[in-house]
Amino acid sequence: RSGYYIVGLLILLASRCSGLSTFRGIRVNRINTASPNTALFSTKGGAAASGPQPIDPNFWPDKFPAKSHCSKCGLCETPYVTHVLDACAFLGEGMKRNIDGLEEAVHGRRRKVEDIVWEGVGVEGMAEEARFGVMQRPMALARGKRVTGAQWTGCVTGIAVSMLEAGMVDAVVCIASKGDGEDEGGWSNPEPILAKTVDEVLRGRGVKPALAPSLRILNELKESPDIQKLLFCGVGCAVQAFRAIQHKLALEEIYVLGTNCVDNSPTPDAAREFLRRSVPDIENTKVLGYEFMQDFRVHVKYDDGSDPSTPSYKRKPYFCLPGDVANFAIADSCLACFDYTNSLADVVVGYMAAPLDSNMDTSYQTITIRNSRGEKMVQSAINARRLDMGTDATGKGNHENFAMATVSSDKIVQKLVTPKTEAGKMKEQGLPKILGEIMASAMTALGPKGVSFARYSIDYHILRNYLHCLDVWGEEKTNQMVPEYSANIVDRYLEKNESFRRLVRSIKLNR
Numbered sequence: 001r002s003g004y005y006i007v008g009l010l011i012l013l014a015s016r017c018s019g020l021s022t023f024r025g026i027r028v029n030r031i032n033t034a035s036p037n038t039a040l041f042s043t044k045g046g047a048a049a050s051g052p053q054p055i056d057p058n059f060w061p062d063k064f065p066a067k068s069h070c071s072k073c074g075l076c077e078t079p080y081v082t083h084v085l086d087a088c089a090f091l092g093e094g095m096k097r098n099i100d101g102l103e104e105a106v107h108g109r110r111r112k113v114e115d116i117v118w119e120g121v122g123v124e125g126m127a128e129e130a131r132f133g134v135m136q137r138p139m140a141l142a143r144g145k146r147v148t149g150a151q152w153t154g155c156v157t158g159i160a161v162s163m164l165e166a167g168m169v170d171a172v173v174c175i176a177s178k179g180d181g182e183d184e185g186g187w188s189n190p191e192p193i194l195a196k197t198v199d200e201v202l203r204g205r206g207v208k209p210a211l212a213p214s215l216r217i218l219n220e221l222k223e224s225p226d227i228q229k230l231l232f233c234g235v236g237c238a239v240q241a242f243r244a245i246q247h248k249l250a251l252e253e254i255y256v257l258g259t260n261c262v263d264n265s266p267t268p269d270a271a272r273e274f275l276r277r278s279v280p281d282i283e284n285t286k287v288l289g290y291e292f293m294q295d296f297r298v299h300v301k302y303d304d305g306s307d308p309s310t311p312s313y314k315r316k317p318y319f320c321l322p323g324d325v326a327n328f329a330i331a332d333s334c335l336a337c338f339d340y341t342n343s344l345a346d347v348v349v350g351y352m353a354a355p356l357d358s359n360m361d362t363s364y365q366t367i368t369i370r371n372s373r374g375e376k377m378v379q380s381a382i383n384a385r386r387l388d389m390g391t392d393a394t395g396k397g398n399h400e401n402f403a404m405a406t407v408s409s410d411k412i413v414q415k416l417v418t419p420k421t422e423a424g425k426m427k428e429q430g431l432p433k434i435l436g437e438i439m440a441s442a443m444t445a446l447g448p449k450g451v452s453f454a455r456y457s458i459d460y461h462i463l464r465n466y467l468h469c470l471d472v473w474g475e476e477k478t479n480q481m482v483p484e485y486s487a488n489i490v491d492r493y494l495e496k497n498e499s500f501r502r503l504v505r506s507i508k509l510n511r
Contacts, residue, residue: 053081054076054077054078054079054081054219055076055077055081056077057072057077057213057216060072064076065084065085065088065091066088066090066091066333068332069090069332069333069336070090070333071089071090071211071237071238071331071333071334071337072211072212072213072266072331072333073088073089073213073214073215073234073237073238073241074192074212074213074214074215074216074217074218074238075087075088075215075218075241075245077213077215077216077219078215078216078218078219078222079218079219079222080215080218080245080248083244083245083248086244087240087241087244087245088241089237089240089241089333089337089339090237090333090336092480092481093480093481094336094481095240095337095338095339095481095482095483095486096481096482096483096484098240098243098244098344098483099240099338099339099343099344099483099484099485100483100484102240102243102244102344103133103134103343103344106344106346106370106371107134107370107371108371109134110134111129111130111133111134111343111485112128112129112130113129113130113484113485113488114130115128115129115130116128116130116131116488116489117131117455118400118492119398119400125394125395125396125451126138126139126393126394126451127139127353127368127393127451127454130485130488130489131341131454131455131458131459131485131489132341132353132368132454132458133341133342133343133348133368133370134343134370134371135368135370136369136370136371136372136374136375137369138393139353139366139367139368139392139393139451140366140369140389140390140391140392141354141355141365141366141389141390141391141392141393142155142349142364142365142366142367142387142388142389142390143362143363143364143365143387143388143390144156144157144158144365144386144387144388145158145385145386145387145388146158146385146386147161147202147205147386149202149205149206150205150361151205151206151207151288151289151291151301151360152351152360152361152363152365153360153361153362153363153365154205154386155349155365155367155381155387156204156233156257156259156349157201157202157204157205158381158384158386158387159257159347159349159377159378159380159381159386159387160172160174160195160201160204160231160233160257161198161201161202161384161386162380162381162383162384162386162387163231163255163377163380163381164195164196164197164198164201164231165198165384166383166384168229168231168255168376168377168380169229169230169231169253169255170196170226170227170228170229170230171194171195171196171221171224171227171229171230171231172194172195172196172200172204172230172231172232172233173192173193173194173195173214173217173221173230173231173232173233173234174192174193174195174201174203174204174233175191175192175193175204175208175212175214175233175234176190176191176192176193176195176200176203176204177189177190177191177203177206178190178191187206187208187287187288187289188208188209188210188265188268188271188272188275188287189208189210189268190208190210190211190212190213190268192212192213192214192215192216192217193217194217194220194221194224194227196227204233206288206289207259207289207291209264209271209289209290210264210265210266210267210268210270210271211264211265211266211267211331211333212234212235212238214232214233214234214235214242215238215241215242218249221249227251228251228252228253229251229252229253229254230249230251230253230254230255231255231256231257231377232254232255232256232257233256233257233258233259234256234258234259234345235258235259235261235264235342236258236261236337236339236340236341236342236343236344236345237333237337237339239256239258239342239344239345240339240343240344242256243256255373255377256344256345256346256347257345257346257347257349257377258342258344258346258347258348258349259342259348259349259350260340260341260342260348260349260350260351260352261337261340261342262334262337262340262457262461263292263330263331263334263461264330264331264334265328265329265330265331266328266330266331266332270328270329271329273325273328273329274325274328274329275287275290275300277322277324277325278298278316278321278322278325279298279300279314279316281314282300282302282314286302286303286305287300287301287302288302288303288311289301289360291351291360292318293356294352294356294444294449294453295315295356295441296317296318296319296439296440296443296444297315297316297317297440298315298316298318298321299313299314299315299360300313300314300315300316301313301360302314311361313358313359316436317431317433317436317437317439317440318436318440319430319435319436319439319440320430320431320432320433320436321430322429322430323411323429323430330412335412335464335465335468335469336465336468336469336472336481337461337465338462338465338481338482338483338486339483340457340458340461340462341368341458343483345370345374346369346370346371346373346374346377347367347368347369347370347374347377347378348367348368348370349365349366349367349368350365350366350368350454351363351364351365351366352366352453352454352457353366353393353395353450353451353453353454354366354393354450355449355450356444356449364390366393367389393450393451394450394451395448395449395450395451395452395453395454395455396448396449396450396452397447397448397449397452397453398448398452399448399452399453399456399459400459400493400496400497402447402448402456403455403456403459403460403463404463404493404497404499404500406456406460407460407463407464407467407499407500407503408499408500408503410460410464412464412468413464413467416467416468416471416503416506416507416510417503417506417507417510419510458489459489459493462486462489462490463489463490463493463500466478466482466486466490467503467504467507469481469482470504470507470508471507471511474511475508
């Protein structure tokens with residue numbers, strides 16, 4: 001256990017000397033305190049109308065019902081805006097309503113909330129349902145095949161292409177990159193498309209680190225009677241909204257392919273600015289994408305012009321990031337999210353529970369199959385030789401002390417509990433590179449691995465986001481929004497950890 005106390009001291013030291021904030025390494029300002037129940041509908045151009053109308057995206061976020069906590073899923077930009085109060089992950093009971101209320105309808109049963117791993121409780125090595133959601137079979141490792149230009153190995157793209165080629169679906173809703181120029185920021189600029197060909201699906205390769213209006217495509221889908229079988233690809237908040245209205249689409253078959261997701265930037269400009277501020281020495285190269293990895297470093301994948309078939313990588317410890325990038329780099333909606341693992345998708349692709357690999361192009365990812373539809377989706381990719389399945393995902397190491405040490409030192413949390421008169425004294429400069437590298441290496445060596453690392457990341461984000469919601473909306477409203485599995489995790493830390501209890505008390509007193 002001494003290793004975990006050392007880790008706690010390392011995290012605390014880094015947080016006081018650097019911009020360390022979250023697992024994404026950044027921090028945000030406090031936002032307005034509008035109630036999540038606020039429901040404002042706006043017409044195109046703000047003109048009056050006899051009833052609710054699609055909201056002009058140019059008025060985001062001020063004219064959108066969830067205000068600053070709107071995740072820009074696209075629902076309100078369509079005629080289905082009339083269902084926003086029952087679909088939005090950030091209004092009313094939000095994710096509690098969606099996850100707890102729709103899980104059984106989607107998967108045939110709810111997750112086993114009692115199936116959870118704590119220190120000395122449960123099977124440490126395997127992913128459990130309480131944290132990771134309904135599973136048809138154990139979470140497994142996988143690599144994509146024959147998908148060039150993917151950010152990882154192409155698991156998501158491979159499944160989507162295989163389903164389209166096999167005739168399982170008529171079209172795929174996915175997020176393409178809008179433009180490739182520096183000003184357009186192709187890697188960071190999401191554009192939802194209704195893909196009907198393989199080439200169109202391939203436009204969706206790569207992770208776009210900004211909020212993406214996936215459901216905006218419902219406008220086009222409504223005008224396409226030839227589409228009766230659909231694959232929807234999206235992150236948790238968009239999938240929740242889609243599931244809430246999918247019965248209105250009158251489609252014969254619906255499949256949902258999800259990804260794990262956390263801490264997106266609110267806009268493409270914010271994502272690009274984060275990279276410019278954090279890793280300025282690759283500004284003049286072509287960025288292909290970036291990820292926050294299990295070794296506590298940002299891995300930036302880019303083309304340096306020497307060999308297009310072999311991307312280069314730049315890696316920078318989180319602890320060396322300038323703290324002030326947090327002022328704009330995490331969307332407010334991501335601070336109120338409790339669906340890291342995309343609970344309502346048929347299949348989910350992620351990487352936090354996979355073994356650490358130095359290159360995304362060769363790394364394993366994880367595949368979570370939630371139901372029989374998911375089995376068919378994955379099997380189609382295997383049959384098409386676009387997906388190689390590996391062993392079950394496993395892990396080792398205690399995650400609880402590690403998660404709580406990160407929460408206690410997190411700059412977002414520190415700002416919540418720091419009096420306004422003291423806020424200006426918080427450190428904003430990152431650690432020198434050599435110290436940051438030592439910190440990252442020590443924490444990687446001492447910390448949890450594989451599935452246990454994913455538990456750490458899930459718990460940390462749930463606790464941090466609970467504190468954010470508590471600060472913005474208060475205890476009663478927050479408890480109405482948090483899904484059961486997340487509430488159980490919060491309760492465990494409240495029961496077992498005095499540091500977390502102190503943070504909760506401090507926020508309550510400061511409201």
